[in-house]
Amino acid sequence: MGSMIGRVYSAFVSPPSVTKRGDAIKFGILGAANIAPMALIDPAKSHPEVIIQAVAARDREKADKYAKANNIPEVKGSYQEMLDDPNIDAIYIPLPNAYHYEWAVRSIHAGKHVLLEKPSVSNSIEAETLFNLPELSQPNGPILLEAFHTRFFPSWQYFQSLVNPADVEHVHSKSMIPWWGTGKTDIFFNYNLSGGTIMSMGTYNLATLRLVFDAEPVECLSCETHSFPEAEFKKIDNDFKATFRFPNGGTGVAESTLRGPTIWTPSSVVVTNREVIVPDDSLSPETEKVLKRVLSIQGILFAILWHRIDIKDTFIIRTKGKESKVIRSWTETKSHKAYTFKEAGGKFGGLPGETFWISYRHMLEQFVNKVKGRGTQTWVTGEDSIGQMKMVDMAYEKSGLGIRPTSNFK
Missing domain, CATH: 3.40.50.720 (NAD(P)-binding Rossmann-like Domain)
Known part of the structure; x- marks a missing residue:
C-alpha cells in the first residue's frame, strides 16, 4: 500500500x-x-x-x-x-x-x-x-x-512479450466508464464531433486485439450497440461489443461502455492460446504432453495505480490418436506486476523509467527521443494508426451506425 x-x-x-x-x-x-x-x-x-x-x-x-x-x-x-x-x-x-x-x-x-x-x-x-x-x-x-x-507502459510491454501471436486462438478486451461518469451533453455523444464509445474507450480495446494478434483483422463478424432513444443520438453508440476474425483464424472480441454499472471495474485483456505440444522425453511414445495457456492483464488504462498480469498454464498428459484419453492434468498459475521496466526484467531491465512515471510520461520520453533523432524502444507508426482507424471503421460499418463524419477541411 x-x-x-x-x-x-x-x-x-x-x-x-x-x-x-x-x-x-x-x-x-x-x-x-x-x-x-x-x-x-x-x-x-x-x-x-x-x-x-x-x-x-x-x-x-x-x-x-x-x-x-x-x-x-x-x-x-x-x-x-x-x-x-x-x-x-x-x-x-x-x-x-x-x-x-x-x-x-x-x-x-x-x-x-x-x-x-x-x-x-x-x-x-x-x-x-x-x-x-x-x-x-x-x-x-x-x-x-x-x-x-x-502501449508505452512497462506492464503492457511485458504482457505483450509473453504472447506468441501464432498461438493465439481468442482474445477478449473489455473496458468501461460508469453511467455517472458521463452525460448526454458530453462530446462523447456528439455525432458531429465524431463521438461514440468505439471512438473513445473502445479504441483502446481494438488496439489491444491488433497488438496481440500482431495483424490487422480480416473482417468484423458482428458489432452490437445501444443508443439513447432521442433522434439526435441515433448514430451514437453508448456501448458496443464487436467480434473480429484475424488472419490466423483466431477471433477477438472488444467491448466497452460509456454508461456502465455504478461500480467501476478495471480494463482487461484475456488471451486464450491454442493447445501446443510440449516436448517431454520422460513420456512413452504413445503419450503426449500438451499446454493450454491463458494470459490476462487487468488494469491497462491506469496501470500506474494498479495492474496485474496472470499466466494460467493447464498441462494435460494424454494418449495419442483419435480416441485420446486424458491420463492426468494440472494447472500452474503465476502473477506479475511491472510498474517499471526494471520490474519487467529481462530485455526490458535496462530501459529508462521511474516508479512515478505514468504511461503518458513513458510516451513523452519516446516522443522526445524521436524528435531528437535518438532511438525509440516503442512507437506507433503512421501505418499502425491507419490500420487502427480502418478497424474502427469496420466496427461502425458492421453496427449500421456508419463511420464518423469526414472533415470538410482541405
Whole structure:
C-alpha cells in the first residue's frame, strides 16, 4: 500500500520538477482540455527536454484561467497564432475528435512536431491522408505520434512479450466508464464531433486485439450497440461489443461502455492460446504432453495505480490418436506486476523509467527521443494508426451506425 501511495503522490499530486535544458522542446497546446494536465503538462515537469510554453483556446478568458492554473507562460489568441509562432516546436492536440484531422494537418504544414490524442482522426479516409503527408517522410521533417499512451507502459510491454501471436486462438478486451461518469451533453455523444464509445474507450480495446494478434483483422463478424432513444443520438453508440476474425483464424472480441454499472471495474485483456505440444522425453511414445495457456492483464488504462498480469498454464498428459484419453492434468498459475521496466526484467531491465512515471510520461520520453533523432524502444507508426482507424471503421460499418463524419477541411 505504501508503494502505491508513493507512486500516486509523485505521479499525480506532486510530480518532481527538473532543470530544463537550453534545447528543450517547446510545446503549444490547442484547447484548454481537461486531459492535458495528466497527458502532458504534469509528465513534462520531470522531463528536462520539454517545456509547456503556450496554450490557445476558442475562449480567451478560459485560456487565461487555464494558463494560470497550469503555470503556462503564454496564451495565444488563436490556434493559428500558435502555429505561426517560430518559438513553438511541437503541438499537442487534445481537441474533440472531429478537429484532430484539420489541426494536425495545419500543424504539420507549419513544420511543427505533433502529439495527437487518440483516436488520431475520425475515420480511415482522414488517416490515409494525414499519415501520408509528404512532410512526414522528409529528412528532419515533423514527427507525428498518435498518443496511445497505454502501449508505452512497462506492464503492457511485458504482457505483450509473453504472447506468441501464432498461438493465439481468442482474445477478449473489455473496458468501461460508469453511467455517472458521463452525460448526454458530453462530446462523447456528439455525432458531429465524431463521438461514440468505439471512438473513445473502445479504441483502446481494438488496439489491444491488433497488438496481440500482431495483424490487422480480416473482417468484423458482428458489432452490437445501444443508443439513447432521442433522434439526435441515433448514430451514437453508448456501448458496443464487436467480434473480429484475424488472419490466423483466431477471433477477438472488444467491448466497452460509456454508461456502465455504478461500480467501476478495471480494463482487461484475456488471451486464450491454442493447445501446443510440449516436448517431454520422460513420456512413452504413445503419450503426449500438451499446454493450454491463458494470459490476462487487468488494469491497462491506469496501470500506474494498479495492474496485474496472470499466466494460467493447464498441462494435460494424454494418449495419442483419435480416441485420446486424458491420463492426468494440472494447472500452474503465476502473477506479475511491472510498474517499471526494471520490474519487467529481462530485455526490458535496462530501459529508462521511474516508479512515478505514468504511461503518458513513458510516451513523452519516446516522443522526445524521436524528435531528437535518438532511438525509440516503442512507437506507433503512421501505418499502425491507419490500420487502427480502418478497424474502427469496420466496427461502425458492421453496427449500421456508419463511420464518423469526414472533415470538410482541405
